[in-house]
Amino acid sequence: MTGQKHTEDLDWLEAELADTLDEDYELEMSEPALSLEIRKIYDKAHPPSLDRKDYLRKLLHLQSELIKMHDWVRYTGEKVVVIFEGRDSAGKGGVIKRITQRLNPRVCRTVALPAPSERERSQWYFQRYVPHLPAGGEIVLFDRSWYNRAGVERVMGFAREDQVEQFFEDVPDFERMLVRSGIRVIKYWFSITDEEQQLRFLMRIHDPLKQWKLSPMDLQSRVRWEAYTKAKEEMLARTNIPEAPWYIVPGNDKKRARLNCIDHLLSMIPYEPVPQEEVTLPDRYYNPQYERSVLPEELYVPSKY
Template sequence: MAMHENGSGDEFTFNQRLLQEFYDSYDEELEMEFDDQRLGEGENAADHHKTWRKQYFRELLRLQGELVKLQDWVMRSGHRIVIIFEGRDAAGKGGVIKRITQRLNPRTCRVAALPAPNDRERTQWYFQRYIAHLPAAGEMVLFDRSWYNRAGVEKVMGFCSDAEYEEFFRSVPEFEKMLTRSGIQIIKYWFSITDEEQELRFLSRIHDPLKQWKLSPMDLESRRRWEDYTAAKEVMLKRTHIAEAPWWIVQGVDKKKARLNCINHLLQQVAYQEMETPTITLPPRNFSDDYKRTLLPETMIVPDLYD
C-alpha cells in the first residue's frame, strides 16, 4: 500500500481512504448482482456505513426503476436525448454511466465512447465523426466524453492548433443549437473531484491489478498537468454554457452520492410520464406426439465443476 507523501500524521488517514476506495470498487461489482431480497437482511444500526450502503442500494434501485419508465416514454414518444459526460480522469463518469444503462434496453440506450481520431477522421469536419452516433427517434445516447475533447485534452496536450481551438468555440454553440432545433435534447454533465481525490483513485488503480487497465499514459500525464486542465475546464464552461444546452456540475468526491444525484437530476430534465403497459400473458407451449429431442454428444458439454 502506498504511503502519502505528506507526513506520517496523514499517512494512516490516507491509507484508510485508499483501502476504502478498494472496498468501494468491489461494491460496484456487487451491485450488478444485488436484488430486493438482500435489502431485507438484518443490519447493525450502529454501523453507519452499512446503513448508508443499504440506503444507497434502495435509492439506486428506485431511480433505475424511474429510468426504465423514462426509456419507455422516450421509445413511445419518439423523443431523442443526448447526455454528455465530461470531467477529469477518474472522476466517476464511467460509474454513473454504468448505473444509468444497467437495467435499460441496450437497443435504444447506447453509450458512445469514441477512441482517438484516425488519420482520415483528422481531416474531416471536427464534429463529423460524432454525428453518426446521434440518436434517432426513441433513442438515448450517452457520450462518455464527447466533442468537448477539443476543449480539454486536445488543448492541454497540444493536439490541436490555436486556430482549431478558437474555431471549436465559435462552432459548438451553433452546432448544439442546431441539434436542439432539430428536436434533440442535450444534457451536459461535468464531474468535479478534488486534487486529493484524483490522486487517491489513481493510486487505487495502480495497486489493483483488476483496475490497472483503466490507467493510460495520457491519464498519468493529465495528473501532472492538473492546473492546465483546470484552466481549460474553466474556459470551456464559460464559453459553452448556453441556454439550449447548459452545463451541470456533479460533485464527484463521494462516488455513490454523485451517482444518485446525477441520475435524480437527469430524470428531472425530461418531462416523461409513466406509460400504460399492456398485460403480458405467457402462451402455452405446443406439444407434438412425434417430437423427439436430439441428444448432443457429451464432448460438447461444458464441464460441470461447481455445485
C-alpha cells in the same frame, strides 16, 4: 388501485434489493481491491458514505424511474443526448453503468469513441460524432464527447490554438442545431479534487483489476492538473448556453454522485406513464411424436463451478 400499485412497487423494490446486493458486490469488484495501507489512507480521507443497503434502495428506486423514462422516450419518439465529461477517474463510467444497467440497449446506448483516425482528423471536427446521434425513441450517453477538443486535445497539444478557438465558436451553433432538430442535450461535468484524483490513481496502480484504466494520457493529466483546470474553466464559460447548459456533479463521494446525477437527469425529462401492452405467456405446443436428441458431451461447457 393506486394503493395496490404502490404495494406492488414496494414488493418489487424489496425483491430487487435482495438480488442486487450480490450483484453490487460483484460490481464493486471494479472498485479497487486495495492493499490494506492504501485502503486506510482512502478511508481516512473520506467521511462515511451512504450505507450500502440505503444506497442500493435509493438506486433501485431511481432505476425504476429510468425504466419509465426510457419507455416514454421510446413511445413518444423523443431524442436524448447526455454528455458526461470530467477529469480522469471522476466517476463518469460508474454513473453511466448504473444508468444503463436495467435499460434496453437498443433504446439507451453508450458511445465512447477512441482517438480519431488519420481520416477522421481530416474531416469536419464534429463529423465523427454525428452518426452516433439518436434517432427517434433513443437515448445516447456520450462517455466523453466533442468536448475532447476543449480538454485533452488542447492540453496535450493534439489541437492547435486556432482549432480550439474555432471549436469554441462552432460548438454553441452545433448544439443549438441539435436542439432545433428535436434533440434534448444534457451536459454533465464531474468534478473531483486534486487530492481525490491522486487517491483514485493510486488505487488503480495498486489494483490489478483496474490497472488497464490507467493510460499514459491519464498519468499526464496528473502532471498537467492546472492546465486542465484552466481549460475546463474556459470550456464551461464559453459553452454554457441556455439551450444546452452545463451541470456540475460533485464527485468525491461516488455513491452520492451517482444518485444525484440520475435524479437530476430524470428531472430534466418530462416523462409520463405510457400505455403498456399486457404480456401473457402463450401455451407451449407439444408434439407427442418429438423426441429430443442427445447431444455429444464434448459440446457442453465444463461444469467447474
